Amino acid sequence: MSTTLPKTTDASGGQQAREVRESVVVRFAGDSGDGMQMTGSQFTMETALAGLDLTTFPDYPAEIRAPVGTTFGVSAFQIHFGSIDVKTAGDEVDVLVAMNPAALKVSLANLSLGGTIVADTGSFSERNLVKAGYHANPLEDDTLAPYQVIPLDITRLTMSAVEGFGLSKKEALRCRNMWALGLMLWMYDRDLTATTAWLTKKFASRETLAQSNTAALTAGHAYGETAELSGNLVGYRVKDADLPSGEYRTITGTEALVWGLVSGLRSAGVDRLVFGSYPITPASPVLHALVTMRELGVYTFQAEDEIAAICSAIGASYGGALGVTSSSGPGIALKTEAIGLAVSVELPLVILNIQRAGPSTGLPTKTEQSDLFQAVYGRNGDTPVAVLAAATSIDCFDVAREAVRLATKYMTPVILLSDGYLANAAEPWLIPDLDALEDWPARQRTDPEGFQPFDHDPETLARPWAVPGTPGLMHRIGGLEKEQGSGHISYDPANHQAMTDLRAAKIANIANDIPQQDVALGDRTGALALVGWGSTFGPINKAVEQARERGHSVSHIHLRYLNPFPANLGSLLDGFEKILVPEMNAGQLVTMLRSRYLVPAEGLNKITGQPFKISEVASAIDAALE
């Protein structure tokens, strides 16, 4: 399905002129059973189809169905879209759709002063108000005085829209989200064609539900049109983004990771990808996506535990496939011993860590980047691995390919750090020509002449990938220290020193095979460098952009390679008077930079389970430059 967009749209259709906005942040908030994620996703699709740039932030609780009406059961979906280069999900919300009092209560803190609240008055019952912790109805006192409130009885309006379809009351109420979606689509000047088609497909087996949801959607949209005419509601127009021409789709970090892996598999020329995984939030969607990709050579294995998941991947790499495993922090902890085995036997392996807030079980659905130390240092013995991090949802594609390249070329585990925010955040993606990407065929040994299992390539320091099934290459490997060359068990002191040095040198040497570190924004020298990694890219970049517009000498450096660091990173950092390292942890990269380069870097640390706001980074820039 492909739609070609006209470069400009003028859909005001003779109605009142719409107010023009450069970018808008909309947040849908309701109960975890209210379908807010689905509503947000569909609004995202319509927005993307209209040619706008966007970033989304699904924000939901760990409980699947928390008690109805409670603040801890609130599920929200935030989308920032506009004609500008959208890099974050937005510091402040412009329009809040609150499906109940609890949703209003938890979302109010992020609503901009003067922002709009669309509240379903039908759900502001005495009982729901009490559950949300309100002593009085905020729609009726001055709690919401700083905002524009649009009270609508969405419950009643939905019930009447779906009357006659023979739905139960419960089913009818579940159409409220479509009514709200219809209204918001009207507000931002979208038509309903794509969503109507989507509803028909989604409820293909239950025509009544398709019809009733469509009726609710249409009613919400029509309500906007009617109310606009009477002057009660204002519609907006957000101009198209000036996106490069070409074919687009939306993509989340998880989807981009998966496509990067299969694309990498092809570039490496390996037939089979074996993906061993165990369900864990927020990494499970990677398994859900890969399980559908058998025709691309992907074999998935839902293991009995995290340890079996990584061990199956190691066994697969031993057998000549590309072994990949995924998890989040607590699961990665369980895989630790096996990562050490893969380092010791020098097999390719890709380990995805979709980080979440810790320690222990922590906040499973909230984002954090506090597993950097775990990735770089978290094993027994001197056990170096390559560590990469993705900066944006789209970047997950390139970083996954790079992880495959390094793992197969250097015969090493590679840890790829993503996080719960990137995993779920969607962006419009200019689809690359996947057949035109660079190939870097992995070499599997077949020649028995002079074969030794631990004879390392002088350039890459990788040992040969000698796969069972190959005649003449039978050999034994294991986690005991191996004699360099023969691979026989060796307790020789000098050999252990040499092998430890070799394993370290192999990873360090990767620094010569990756791009030099550049600035993401700004000059290569100056008063202040902000050094980030991972999903903090958006807020750091925007804050630096704004500071530069104010005339400050600030640059943004964003690291994809966390082990080894790019070869020139030290000299690049030396060009700045001050270094500020914003991280969603208590100060991990900043510690690594200080220890490695002896630079006086300072941390900006946020450990709330929420992404940085641009304004938070901007304040830190101002403070640093004072």
Add this chain to the structure above:
Amino acid sequence: MTTTTQPLKPKDFASDQEVRWCPGCGDYAILKAIQKTLANLEVAPERTAFVSGIGCSSRFPYYLSTYGFHTIHGRAPAIATGLKMANPDLDVWVITGDGDGLSIGGNHMLHVLRRNVDLQILLFNNEIYGLTKGQVSPTSRVGTKSPTSPRGSIAHPLSPVAVALGAGARFVARAIDIDQKHLIEVFTAAHAHRGASFVEIFQNCPVYNDDVFHDFTDRANAPDTQLHVEHGKPLRYGKDGNRGIRLKPGALDVEAVVIGQDGITEDDILIHDQTNKTLASLLGTLKPPAFPQVLGVLYNDPIDSYEVQVAALGEARSDVSLNDLIRKTRTWTVA
């Protein structure tokens, strides 16, 4: 380079590494039996892999000239599963012990069996932790004295055969380290079975648990303390071949009887049916002195292996275009 044009001899399956088990260890006999089995079966060494965990038994792969992977404690079944997912045509043996396979790796054992991955899993049961110097294991009998149980162990042992059957294994057999001929028969049957083949081997640890199986391995008394089952043959044993197992009248149980005594005739003796799981479960629990130790293939009732089922889910296709697949969602074009 080894070639497969001439039949390989058992010694051709030995690696160039010096074997380093304690003198008198039961592992030597098992290694010898494996080398003979591989030669008998004329397997291709390059298509054969031995995967082990950690423990005395897990050194096994180093001593064979095939592919070998000495992995980490308890995880061999998971690594072997991945290896078979990468290449289902490989002939893979898993070597484990009572601690490796039933304690730290117990979870993997359950799941590799229920999935029915086409592997031969040899569990060397010596009822003790040898490599860490003699602590009790999950198969140690109550009262076993060890550095960690100086007053005798208090926990009850688990039965490897019962665990395997409970997990859904389709092939369960039992053998004794010193009975070469029978070991080779059992290994051959395990190899022929497509799916997970579980073999418990009673293996003597002369250092930390010497003669723990003496009650039924002692050659002098073996005929009266061992029952070697064969599919379709009566469950008979004894020096004179006149002892047997029959269903206990009025109970879901079996009893040991003597033909010619108390009116027992040959017709009373149960016939071994290796596809009968209930019978296998009953036979697996019998112990001397009231009963013989039952050895051989207790259960063999094949179903599709994991590999067959994985392949049935679809195959990779070389004609699939990534460019097409990535567009199997809503796309739009910016002019």
